[in-house]
Amino acid sequence: MENSGLCRAHTNIALIKYWGKRDENLFLPMNSSLSLTLDAFYTDTKVTLEPTAEADTFYLNGVLQGEKETQKIANFIDLFRHEANNNSRVKVESYNHVPTAAGLASSASAFAALSGACRDAFNLELSTEVLSTFARRGSGSATRSLYGGFVEWNKGIDHDSLSSHAIPIDAADWDVAMLVIAVNTGEKKLSSRVGMKQTVETSAFYPAWVESAEKDLIAIKDAIQAQDFIRVGEITEANGMKMHGTMLGAIPPISYWEPESVKAFQKIQEIRAQGIPCYVTMDAGPNVKVLCQGSNIEKIKKILLKDFKPDQLITSGVGSGIQSLKLSDWTY
Structure with a gap:
């Protein structure tokens, strides 16, 4: 065996x-x-x-x-x-x-x-x-x-x-969800590891980022404990934008954004202005992640379908931790 x-x-x-x-x-x-x-x-x-x-x-x-x-x-x-x-x-x-x-x-x-x-x-x-x-x-x-x-x-x-x-x-488990706007799922030109190292070594904004991120962590944990979704979303969006700001301060400047990333961000701001809580975050890549409530996710998706293709919009609930599977489950 x-x-x-x-x-x-x-x-x-x-x-x-x-x-x-x-x-x-x-x-x-x-x-x-x-x-x-x-x-x-x-x-x-x-x-x-x-x-x-x-x-x-x-x-x-x-x-x-x-x-x-x-x-x-x-x-x-x-x-x-x-x-x-x-x-x-x-x-x-x-x-x-x-x-x-x-x-x-x-x-x-x-x-x-x-x-x-x-x-x-x-x-x-x-x-x-x-x-x-x-x-x-x-x-x-x-x-x-x-x-x-x-x-x-x-x-x-x-x-x-x-x-x-x-x-x-x-x-x-309190109505938390995420919608991914897949702007470009191709391999990015600059890896996270390279971009990270370049930012740390050259961005004048970086020291302030570290200090700010530690404060954001304390604040978001308090908001999670209170199940304050709007506060969680506000901190999430601000923290992500600050991270990308440090990259723009690198030498040479780094940007993972693409025109459709900007469009997606603007659309989420418009949806939020309509009274639907939803907040943007982005990692080292052009794809936009939208933190939202599960009860609103289909409504947000329907609005976004006016500007994005159906296969660009991926909805997700909350995932579980790692699972050890049985060998009989291996069907690949």
Whole structure:
């Protein structure tokens, strides 16, 4: 019987953004962040131990990946091999139900699912909190995809203390939803990692961003506890715009916006002016995410259909944390 692990993880969208590392190798962030896990986008990953194999293999959406992509995955899996004291090579099969590298958090669900599958394949007894410190080493935002609802990534002190980990904050089961306006799902020209590093090193606005983000985190957690949707939305939108402002201050300036991103933002402002609470956030990509109430999501979508195509509008409820699946569930 093969020794395998199979896991599903959903993406998350940061409401209080993570933008900037204080340690590039350990993925320790400059500031703590907070996200909402979504059920519309997810990754399923199967990891199979192959003790007699000479090298790892990595299949993404059924396609065998090249040396560069496979080595990145192999380096990450080394963390689990070391923890388990097991040097077995592995076969990784991953199916991404998220457009890759389009600012829709594909790396978050990908490394969260890979983390869970590795934990199961190597038979490691790791709590979800500790597992989040492993997931973080693959993609910072992956640490948050291990939980559902609203999730905080505590920036922590260092790696050895395991203090930089994810914390579930709230189930978000009070009419919270998100609508994604897919402006461009192609791969972005400038990766998040490159854009982040450039911003930290060159933007005069960056120090103020870090200080402001920490204050935003405190404020949004208070608003979540009070289930004050409008306040949560206001803080979300302001924080996202401030992050993009730091990029415009980089040398040379960075912008992930496209003309349709601007149009989407303006349309959401118009809808909000009609009395429907909805708020924009954007990550390192042109696609616009709209934080809204589930009871209003179809109404917002209907208005947006006047300016956007149906396949550009993706609605999502709140996603769950990672799930270990049965091998019989693997139908790819």
